[in-house]
Amino acid sequence: MKKFLLVGAxxxxxxxxxxxxxxxxxxxxxxxSKMYDEPSxxxxxxxxTNDEPVVSKExxxxxxxxxxxxxxxxxxxxxxxxxxxxxxxPRKVSYESFSRAPLRExxxxxxxxxKSEPRKAVVKEQH
Amino acid sequence: xxxxxxxxxxxxxxKNSFNRVLTRFxxxxxxxxxxxxxxxxxxxxxxMLTLQQSIRFFSAMLFWLPVSxxxxxxxxxxxxxxxxxxxxxxxxxxxxxxxxxxxxSCFYIHIFAGAFCILTALVQFSRxxxxxxxxIHRWSGRIYVFVVLFLGAxxxxxxxxxxxxxxxxxxxxxxxxxxxFITTFYGLQTILKKNVLAHKVWMMRSxxxxxxxxxxxxxxxxxYLLGWDHLSNYELSxxxxxxxxxxxxxxxxxxxxxSYLKSFATS
Numbered sequence: 001m002k003k004f005l006l007v008g009a010x011x012x013x014x015x016x017x018x019x020x021x022x023x024x025x026x027x028x029x030x031x032x033s034k035m036y037d038e039p040s041x042x043x044x045x046x047x048x049t050n051d052e053p054v055v056s057k058e059x060x061x062x063x064x065x066x067x068x069x070x071x072x073x074x075x076x077x078x079x080x081x082x083x084x085x086x087x088x089x090p091r092k093v094s095y096e097s098f099s100r101a102p103l104r105e106x107x108x109x110x111x112x113x114x115k116s117e118p119r120k121a122v123v124k125e126q127h
Numbered sequence: 128x129x130x131x132x133x134x135x136x137x138x139x140x141x142k143n144s145f146n147r148v149l150t151r152f153x154x155x156x157x158x159x160x161x162x163x164x165x166x167x168x169x170x171x172x173x174x175m176l177t178l179q180q181s182i183r184f185f186s187a188m189l190f191w192l193p194v195s196x197x198x199x200x201x202x203x204x205x206x207x208x209x210x211x212x213x214x215x216x217x218x219x220x221x222x223x224x225x226x227x228x229x230x231x232s233c234f235y236i237h238i239f240a241g242a243f244c245i246l247t248a249l250v251q252f253s254r255x256x257x258x259x260x261x262x263i264h265r266w267s268g269r270i271y272v273f274v275v276l277f278l279g280a281x282x283x284x285x286x287x288x289x290x291x292x293x294x295x296x297x298x299x300x301x302x303x304x305x306x307x308f309i310t311t312f313y314g315l316q317t318i319l320k321k322n323v324l325a326h327k328v329w330m331m332r333s334x335x336x337x338x339x340x341x342x343x344x345x346x347x348x349x350x351y352l353l354g355w356d357h358l359s360n361y362e363l364s365x366x367x368x369x370x371x372x373x374x375x376x377x378x379x380x381x382x383x384x385x386s387y388l389k390s391f392a393t394s
Binding site: 001011014015093097 | 200203204
């Protein structure tokens with residue numbers, strides 16, 4: 001009986017001492033401090049849809065030059081980039097999620113080509 | 128005159144006899160009612176008893192059915208870890224720690240010990256096993272104690288230093304390991320002194336600690352479905368599982384033991 005207690009106590013004491021020493025060693029590494037950091041995932045509310053027109057820099061330069069040369073130059077056409085939409089799947093639980101592992105929802109990035117195809121800038125000139 | 132007197136006499140006699148019959152009838156009715164009441168009360172008692180028994184049975188089932196299902200699910204999910212593959216999100220998250228051979232071996236010893244303890248505990252609390260095949264209870268109990276004292280608790284204590292969360296969560300893991308060790312040791316000590324009641328109590332406490340692994344996972348999933356972010360979900364589930372299990376065990380002990388304070392006796 002006493003032997004049981006003695007062996008168990010020695011093991012527990014050894015585990016605590018070695019654990020503390022090991023922890024103080026690994027604590028110094030940057031990897032350890034960042035180990036449990038959560039990967040930054042944008043929430044669905046924060047994800048902005050690309051509704052605003054995007055104008056390329058080159059086009060702006062061309063437009064400015066045209067504006068200086070000829071005041072009759074028409075307005076620049078808007079060029080839209082393909083919109084990337086992040087879709088968060090609804091939270092589902094399977095028997096595999098019955099673990100200590102982090103439960104995270106899957107984010108699927110879908111390219112929405114149908115809405116915004118890249119267009120070429122069209123400069124209309126008034127004669 | 129004589130005739131009239133005779134008639135009066137007869138009428139009084141008949142009245143008396145009627146009264147007698149009536150009183151006897153009432154008395155008989157009373158007896159019948161009393162016997163019926165008695166029978167009904169007997170019937171009510173037996174029904175109450177069966178009702179109580181069935182309530183007890185269903186409440187036991189309500190407890191043991193989910194406990195055994197979740198315990199078996201935990202064991203089922205633990206088995207793939209013994210492929211020693213690093214492709215598990217738990218291992219991937221702690222990839223730095225798994226480079227350390229000591230942590231690596233402690234992890235595998237700990238999950239083996241945990242799964243084994245949860246499985247054996249299901250057998251240990253079975254009344255059928257305890258009554259009919261005592262040898263199974265004794266041997267699985269010995270193995271349980273050995274596994275907890277020499278494998279599960281020390282490895283858990285070592286790993287608690289690297290646990291996820293703040294210093295409080297790490298301290299909680301340390302407390303769990305130490306409490307698990309102490310309760311199991313007292314469970315062994317009391318049965319060696321042939322104090323069965325105290326043995327039951329300490330083993331309930333030990334099992335409550337072992338079951339935190341199961342209850343944690345349940346809370347973790349519930350809070351995940353409620354939309355909590357991972358870290359706060361993890362911390363909250365951990366605290367609730369440990370404190371909740373301890374309180375539940377103490378409540379059960381309090382209900383069963385006549386004097387609660389004596390349940391802390393170790394001899």
